Amino acid sequence: MNGVHDMGGMDGFGKVEPELNEPMFHTEWEARVLAMVRAMGAAGAFNIDTSRFYREALPPDVYLASSYYKKWLLGLEDMLVAKGYITADEVKAGHASAPSKPLKHGGFQIDDVERVMVRGKFGRPAPAPAKFKAGDRVRAKNIHPATHTRLPRYVRGHLGVIERDHGCHVFPDTAANEAGENPQWLYTVVFDGKELWGADADPTVKISIDAFEPYLELA
Amino acid sequence: MTEHHDDHGHHHHDHDHSELSETELRVRALETVLAEKGYIESAALDAIIQAYETKIGPHNGARVVAKAWTDPAFKKALLEDGTKAVGTLGHVSRVGDHLVVIENTPQRHNMVVCTLCSCYPWEMLGLPPVWYKAAPYRSRAVKDPRGVLTDFGVSVPNDVEIRVWDSTAETRFLVLPMRPPGTEGWSEQQLTELVTRDSMIGTGFPKMPGAPS
Structure with a gap:
């Protein structure tokens, strides 16, 4: 989807501000959110592409105004409600009141922890055989799927060269929609x-993406 | 005027505080619901957090870099297949697939970003810092990488190519920085101390010998 999450090349967000001696978490709740997302994912409630899609689908103003883990929290709530694991009323009340829905891999317990660290x-x-090989000139297709995709807007329609082949991988565009x-x-x-930023761009800069075959056509 | 400012400051402080509590309550509510429905055990969440706090971090990546600086055969294997080569060190219990190690040279400086979200080699570097996940870095790294490097107080000579790797799939990138001069004869352990997190993202360089740690 052409959302605000697709930030490559946007202007106006200001300087990068690294924080000296940054802690792993800034509040305790950030850690709980990370752990809940990891645990529910490992239990089979959703895959990684679906969870990314729910974060991207937050309203643009909410996405931009929320901290990283706040986005994770809001995306997790929306996703678990949409998939019928919890209800909005339960979250509001802070207690379970509707029946549970079976998880693909069962409830997440302490013995499962090692699994989420990998x-x-x-x-x-x-x-099928690969359509392209290293050295081929390709064009990123001018496509605008309304659902999840990993083809960033800033390369669409542009010419590039295949450098490496990583083999076959799960395709996020379909996995996200289950x-x-x-x-x-x-x-x-x-x-x-x-090619991406015009004639005035820094001639010493090259940018690469990792692109799935359906994103590309031979140029 | 001073009083007004104080009031204003207090107001903002209270406001921020209550917003934080609101999120905190919301997180607790969600965790309670998930636990009551039998989806998760809170103790398992504690254990996940503890594992993140103790098992991953830039020390894992630094060990890989220092080894590559001292062992040419390992370096060759690392650049060919990052996952396989890191696996042979045995310091990370199990390495995720698709780790790609990219080498800085006098001709090319590499820099890693995820413009779409926050993809980052967790096992090698730990959880990403806030700036890596925030809009300024994600938006500018691909369009104005030299400007971004300036924000980090770093500059790369104008005749060196800058290559930005946008992590748009499940491949994960680790930069192999150049070994600092003046470290001839150093042990792997000594070299590890020079490898910074940012030098493995490409937004910094390793420490120089003798620099304060």
């Missing part, structure tokens, strides 16, 4: 700064 595996066997893993070839595609 990243999921996203590589999949190839359903329409299946639909594995696709994944490539690092490199763009010249001038």
Whole structure:
């Protein structure tokens, strides 16, 4: 979706302000939110692409005004309500009142903790040969799906070169909608700064994205 | 005027405080509901937080960098397949797939961003800092990387290529910075102390020998 989360190339957000000796969490609730998201994901309530989509789908003003973990909290609530695990009334009351819905992997317990400390595996066997190889000139398609996609706006319609092939991976665009893993070839595609930002751009800058095959066409 | 300012300040303080409490209450409410419905155990959440606080952090990445600086065969393997090479060190219990290590050279400086969210190599660097997840970095890193580096007090010579890696998939990028001069003969352990988190994101350089830590 063409949301405010797709920030590459936007102006006006000001300077980057690193915080000296930044703590891992700024409040205790941030840690609880992180843990709840990890636990409910591991229990099978949602996949990582779906959880990203719910954060992106927050109203733009809310997205921009909320801290990182606040966005995680709001996205988690919306997602669990939409999927029928909890009701909005329960969150408001702070107590359960509706029946539970079975989780794919059962409730998350202390023995499951080690599992969330390891990243999921996203590589999949190839359903078809790769269309592109390193060195191919490709164009990022001019597409604007209203649902989740990992093709950022700032490269759409632009010419780049395939640099690496990462094999086949779960396709976020379908996984986010729970329409299946639909594995696709994944490539690092490199763009010249001038191709993306115009003739005045810094000639020494190159930018790459990792692009799934359906995002690309041979140029 | 002074009094007015004080009042104003107090008002803002109270306001911020109550907003924080509101979020805190909301988080507690959600956790209570999830626990009462049998979805999670609160003790398991405690254990997740403890694991994040103790098991991951930039020390994991620093060890990889220092090893690559001292062992050419390891460095070669690391650049070919980051996940596999890091796995051989055994210091991270299990490494996630698709770790890509990218080497800084005198000709090219690498910098990593996630413009769409906050993708970051957690096992190697820990949880990302706020600036990495915030709009200023995510918006500008791909369009004005030299300007962003200036915000960090860092500059890369104008004849060096800057390559920005936007983490748009489940691949995760770790920058292998250049080994600082004047460290000939240093042990892997000594070198580890020079490797900063930001040098592995590409928004900084390793510490120089003798610099205050």
